[in-house]
Structure formats: C-alpha cells, structure tokens
Amino acid sequence: MTAANILSKIKENFPEAVLDMTEFAGEQILHVRGPDILTLLTKLKADGFNFLADLTAIDNLTLGGYERFAVSYHLLCHQTGERLTVKAYIPEEKPSLPSVESLWKTADWQEREVFDLYGIKFEGHPNLIRIMNPDDFEGYPLRKDYPRLGRKERSDFPVVDRGIQKKKS
Amino acid sequence: MTRVTELPLETDKMVLNFGPQHPSTHGTLRIIMELDGETVTKATPEIGYLHSGFEKLGEDLDFNQYITITDRMNYLSPLCNNVAYALAAEKLIGIEVSKRTEYIRVLMCELSRIADHLLNVGMLAVDLGALTAFLYGFKLREDIYDLFEIATGTRLTTSYTLVGGLMRDIPDGYDKAVLKVLDEVDKVANDIETLLNKNRIWQDRTKKIGIISKEDAISYGITGPMARATGIEWDIRVNEPYSSYEDFEFDVAIALNGDVFDRYLVRMEEIRQSIKICRQSLEKMPSGDVIVDPGLGYSLPPKDEVYNSIEGLIYHFEVTMPNRGMTPPVGEAYVPTESPNGELGFYIVSDGNRTPYRVRTRPPSLMNYSIFSKLIEGHMLSDAPAIIGSINVIAGELDR
Numbered sequence: 001m002t003a004a005n006i007l008s009k010i011k012e013n014f015p016e017a018v019l020d021m022t023e024f025a026g027e028q029i030l031h032v033r034g035p036d037i038l039t040l041l042t043k044l045k046a047d048g049f050n051f052l053a054d055l056t057a058i059d060n061l062t063l064g065g066y067e068r069f070a071v072s073y074h075l076l077c078h079q080t081g082e083r084l085t086v087k088a089y090i091p092e093e094k095p096s097l098p099s100v101e102s103l104w105k106t107a108d109w110q111e112r113e114v115f116d117l118y119g120i121k122f123e124g125h126p127n128l129i130r131i132m133n134p135d136d137f138e139g140y141p142l143r144k145d146y147p148r149l150g151r152k153e154r155s156d157f158p159v160v161d162r163g164i165q166k167k168k169s
Numbered sequence: 170m171t172r173v174t175e176l177p178l179e180t181d182k183m184v185l186n187f188g189p190q191h192p193s194t195h196g197t198l199r200i201i202m203e204l205d206g207e208t209v210t211k212a213t214p215e216i217g218y219l220h221s222g223f224e225k226l227g228e229d230l231d232f233n234q235y236i237t238i239t240d241r242m243n244y245l246s247p248l249c250n251n252v253a254y255a256l257a258a259e260k261l262i263g264i265e266v267s268k269r270t271e272y273i274r275v276l277m278c279e280l281s282r283i284a285d286h287l288l289n290v291g292m293l294a295v296d297l298g299a300l301t302a303f304l305y306g307f308k309l310r311e312d313i314y315d316l317f318e319i320a321t322g323t324r325l326t327t328s329y330t331l332v333g334g335l336m337r338d339i340p341d342g343y344d345k346a347v348l349k350v351l352d353e354v355d356k357v358a359n360d361i362e363t364l365l366n367k368n369r370i371w372q373d374r375t376k377k378i379g380i381i382s383k384e385d386a387i388s389y390g391i392t393g394p395m396a397r398a399t400g401i402e403w404d405i406r407v408n409e410p411y412s413s414y415e416d417f418e419f420d421v422a423i424a425l426n427g428d429v430f431d432r433y434l435v436r437m438e439e440i441r442q443s444i445k446i447c448r449q450s451l452e453k454m455p456s457g458d459v460i461v462d463p464g465l466g467y468s469l470p471p472k473d474e475v476y477n478s479i480e481g482l483i484y485h486f487e488v489t490m491p492n493r494g495m496t497p498p499v500g501e502a503y504v505p506t507e508s509p510n511g512e513l514g515f516y517i518v519s520d521g522n523r524t525p526y527r528v529r530t531r532p533p534s535l536m537n538y539s540i541f542s543k544l545i546e547g548h549m550l551s552d553a554p555a556i557i558g559s560i561n562v563i564a565g566e567l568d569r
Contacts, residue, residue, distance in 0.1 A: 024500040025260050051387055053505065054514055054531040063520045074503055074516070074531070078387075078401075081408050085503060106390030109539045117224075132217040132568060141225055148229055 003028055003082040006047045014040060019066055019089065027085060031066065034090035038098035041073065041086065045103055049075040049084060052100070055110040057118045058087075061144035068092035069120055073100070096121035099128075117142035182210065187553065189218050195292060196564030200541075200553070207549050212542045216535075219568040227528030231495060232258045232332045232467065235528060240326040242530060242566040245288055246281035246509050247327050248317065250566075253506040255330035256411055257515035258525075261502040262467070264333045269457040271413040273339055276347070276450040277320070277329065278412075279443040283354055284313040285509035285561075286394075286436040286443075290361060293433060293558035297374045302361045309357050312350045319346060332467045334460035344451045351444050358440050365433070375430040379544040379556040382427060389543075390536035393511025394435045395560065399427035405507040412506075416453065417446045429559040439509075467495055495523045503531075510534055510561055534560075534567040 007028060011018050017036035022029045032040055054074040061068065067089035075084045090097050099122035101107045111122045112131040119140035122128055130137060139146055188199040197218035203211040223242065227235050239250040252274045259266060291306030314324040320339050321327040329336050365371045381391065386399045396403060404421040406414040422438035424431035460468050469488055474481030487493045501518040511533030518527040537560050544556050 025263065025502050027501075027503065029501070052390055053512060054503070054516065054529070056516060056529045056531075058518055058527050063518070063526055072516070074514070076505075078403060083409075083503070083505075085501075104390065105385075105388045106536050106539060109535060110390075113535075130217075132220040134217075141222060146225075148225060 029085045031087050034088045034097040037088040048077045051076040052104040057114045059144045098123050099125040209545050212545045219564045223569040231523050237328045243563045246285040248277040248281045249508040251330040253513045254515050257504040257517050258332045261517050262497045267457045268455045270334050270459045272450045274412050279446045282443045282509045283440050284310045286440050289561045296554040296558045302364050305357050338459045378429045378552050380428045389540040398424045398431040398435045400425045417449050419445050429555050432559045532566040534563050538562045
C-alpha cells in the first residue's frame with residue numbers, strides 16, 4: 001500500500017482527528033489533534049510505517065498554527081522507502097499528549113528531550129525526567145519566549161565556600 | 170581443609186559510577202551501574218554533559234552561518250554534517266546544486282566515513298588492549314585530515330559547504346593526493362583485519378557481546394552500521410539516494426549476528442566500499458562551477474570581486490546585512506543522510522525570515538546509545554568499553 005492510499009484511508013477513518021494534509025517540497029505532512037496521536041500512530045505502524053526516525057517539537061508562538069505547540073513525528077516505511085511527517089498540535093494551557101513509547105522504544109529518550117526543552121508532558125511515559133539539562137533547571141529553553149542568553153546570571157548561583165579564603169583583616 | 174577467612178562473602182550489590190571522566194567513554198558520558206560481583210545488573214546512562222544549546226543558537230544564525238555550528242556536532246566526520254545541513258537547507262529553499270558540487274560532496278563524505286570508521290575501530294581495539302590496530306588507523310586518519318586541510322583549509326572545523334554549493338573548489342592535483350591515501354587505506358584495512366579477525370582474544374572479547382536483534386534495532390531507532398550488523402538491509406545512500414549517490418556502484422555491507430564483532434566487520438567492509446566510491450567520484454568528476462547562486466541572496470560573491478569592484482561589494486553587503494537577502498519559503502524540510510554512525514537528519518522549519526525558525530538535528534548517536542542499558546545487562550563490567558566503543562557515541566552530537 002502506498003503512502004497516498006494510507007493517508008486517504010486515515011482521513012476517512014479518523015475525520016475528527018485529522019486537521020489537514022499538506023505537501024511541501026515533495027514531503028507529505030499530516031496535521032492531527034494531539035490527544036489522538038497514539039491511535040493514529042498505532043494505525044500507521046500497522047499499515048507499514050514501522051520506523052520512527054525522529055520525534056521533535058516546534059513552538060508555534062510566532063509561526064502560527066492550529067495550536068501553540070506541534071510535536072512532529074518522522075516516520076519511515078522500510079518496505080516502500082516512503083517517509084511521512086505527522087504533526088500533533090497541543091495547546092499552551094495543557095501541553096500534554098499520549099506517549100508513543102509503547103510503540104517504539106526510541107521514543108523514550110526523544111520524548112524526554114522534548115519534555116526537557118519544551119515542557120511538553122507525555123502521558124504514559126515510564127520515566128519522564130529531564131535528559132539534557134540538570135534536574136533542578138528552571139524553564140524550557142527551546143520555547144520561543146525563553147531568551148537566548150538565558151534567564152540567570154552567573155552571580156545568581158550560590159558560591160561554594162570551602163573555608164579556604166583568607167579572612168579580611 | 171583450612172579456611173583462609175571466617176568472614177562471610179559480601180554479596181551486596183554495588184553501585185559504580187562510570188564516567189563522566191573515564192578514558193573509555195571518549196567524551197563526557199556517565200553511566201551509573203549496579204554490579205553483582207563483576208556482572209552488570211542494571212545500567213542507567215546519564216547524558217547531557219555536553220549540552221550546548223546548538224538548536225537554540227540555530228534560530229539566531231542564518232542558513233550559511235549555522236554550517237559552522239554543524240562542524241562541532243560530530244567532530245569525527247564534520248564534513249558529513251556540513252553536507253547534511255546544506256542538503257536540508259537546499260531542499261527547503263528549492264536550490265539545485267551543480268553536479269560537480271554533488272560529486273565533491275560525495276568524495277568528502279566518503280573520506281570522512283573512512284576516517285570515522287578507522288578511528289572507531291582503532292578506539293574499540295585500544296579499549297580492549299590492542300594498541301597496534303589503533304596506531305595504524307590513527308596515522309592514516311591524520312593523512313585523511315591532511316586531505317581535508319588541502320581542500321577546506323582546516324582539519325576539523327571544515328565548514329566546507331554553503332547553501333547552494335561549496336566554499337571553494339578542490340585544488341588541481343587533488344585527485345593524486347587522494348588516490349595515494351586511498352591505496353594506503355586499502356593496505357591498512359587489510360593490516361587491521363589481519364591483526365584482529367582471527368585473534369583469539371579479540372574474538373573472545375567481541376563475539377556474542379552486546380547482541381541486538383532486528384526487532385530491537387527497529388524499535389530503538391538504530392541506524393547505520395549498528396543496524397546493518399543485525400541484518401537490516403537499509404542504507405540511505407542506496408534506498409533514498411541524495412547528492413547523486415545513485416551514480417555510484419557499491420555494495421551495502423551487512424552482517425547477521427548483531428554483536429560487537431559484527432559491527433566491527435561491517436565498519437571494515439564499509440571502509441572498502443568507501444574507497445570504491447571515492448575512486449569512482451574522482452574518475453567521473455564532472456567539470457563546472459561549485460557555487461550556483463540562484464539569485465536569492467544566499468551565496469557570497471568571490472572575494473576578488475568584493476575587494477576590487479563596487480558591484481561586488483554592494484552584493485556582498487546585500488547578502489550579509491541582516492535585513493537583506495535570503496528569503497526562504499515558509500515551510501519545513503527533513504532530509505535524512507547516511508552519516509558514518511547512521512541516519513543523520515536535519516529538520517528545518519522556516520517562517521520566511523533570514524534565520525530558520527527551528528533547526529532540529531536527528532543525531533544518530535542519541536538513538537544508538539539509548540539501547541546501551543539493554544545491551545550491557547547481564548554482561549561483565551569489562552564488556553562495557555567494548556559495547557560503548559562499538560556504538561561509537563559522539564558526545565557533541567549526542568547532547569548538542
């Protein structure tokens with residue numbers, strides 16, 4: 001079954017979940033609602049898209065889109081060699097969507113990365129903790145409203161006093 | 170029978186902190202291992218020690234500036250990163266590059282692959298105590314880096330590609346220098362295999378260690394030589410050819426057992442296939458320009474024109490000034506390429522501005538490393554360097 005067939009079938013079967021289907025530079029992009037992502041990806045996996053190549057997120061703050069955040073899944077079908085991008089949109093107020101870790105183990109670390117850098121929660125993830133930044137880090141650096149130079153100055157961090165400084169006379 | 174000691178044997182599990190400063194981690198990796206005697210019962214890799222915010226930085230740099238950042242990701246094969254990023258940007262913007270550019274890119278990628286695999290095999294060997302193979306490989310890698318220096322001006326931070334072409338053409342007589350090194354690679358590959366393949370210690374340390382099944386490889390998103398060592402016949406150069414790879418004849422190396430030894434074999438075979446591709450690309454090298462300016466304000470004019478003519482200077486400013494030049498379409502592009510470690514993809518989202526809206530790197534190291542805790546469980550502690558070595562984790566790319 002080719003990607004075009006699969007996509008039209010998906011749109012027929014899940015009319016509410018699928019927001020739109022677009023094409024850019026020869027790539028198919030499927031825009032869907034966030035909460036339905038697990039059902040859709042389970043279906044797509046059964047239809048032949050057996051490999052999750054990449055999972056990442058986009059902050060649509062100034063770009064515009066259906067919602068504030070989009071989580072994009074890059075799927076690959078080993079049999080036909082076709083690729084498909086699925087973008088799941090989730091609102092700013094409740095940035096959470098189901099985890100696909102049960103379908104692909106690779107989603108474990110990648111969802112942790114998205115959680116770390118965007119603050120998007122994945123329901124059902126076995127170990128959703130920060131992966132790149134330290135555990136006590138505040139904020140989500142890849143969000144568009146996070147300044148590039150960071151939020152903290154060096155002087156904000158506590159000074160470790162090991163008791164070896166000379167006393168002021 | 171007399172007992173040496175009356176004390177009971179300690180059977181508690183021990184927690185061992187492996188890294189982040191450990192000679193066999195080749196970077197800053199940390200693994201927290203639970204040991205039962207010498208057997209690893211649980212291992213938790215902790216990454217992020219080299220997180221540098223490259224993706225955030227990419228949102229502030231324009232399409233040509235970000236190429237310098239891609240060098241720093243996989244510092245063993247920076248040219249592959251340059252090419253992958255340029256391909257993604259070109260796909261987004263819709264630029265066709267010249268055939269000569271594509272062939273030079275293929276040549277550079279394959280030389281990088283040889284250097285990367287030689288270093289990886291050498292490092293794996295030196296971690297297991299075989300210094301000779303490492304020295305053979307490392308010396309040759311230096312020769313390949315000299316080739317990069319001739320073409321790009323630097324050994325490591327090459328920044329060779331531009332959106333729409335290359336920074337500069339390869340110099341005259343470059344093919345002779347490359348062919349000389351390729352002959353040497355052929356010899357050294359044979360030497361390394363003669364030293365290692367039938368070595369009893371090497372086989373004991375690598376066979377049946379860290380076995381990955383086909384299903385696990387797909388589930389964990391493993392690509393590249395690691396996936397091909399499990400029997401998955403998937404090479405992006407063949408299955409989804411980019412940059413004129415369809416013009417070259419070569420075989421895809423696969424193995425069936427998926428252990429450390431097979432990954433080593435696949436890498437050695439890939440070195441040989443890369444030699445073939447390099448030779449073909451030199452033979453068939455088309456003539457022409459390496460920079461094609463589509464007139465959209467991406468490519469800088471030659472320096473000669475900038476310094477000696479007012480038009481050239483104006484055009485230079487048109488490209489470099491923040492409010493001019495570079496009007497990419499609104500859209501997104503994901504381009505997968507076959508880097509020495511696996512699928513290296515760049516995902517660029519553009520909102521029509523001079524700088525990309527989002528630049529995502531799909532690092533092969535991250536996915537390949539995520540299976541580590543599964544591989545090491547039940548093995549001895551001394552197998553950890555063998556498995557890490559065979560994964561070829563590059564911390565710069567892993568953490569970005």
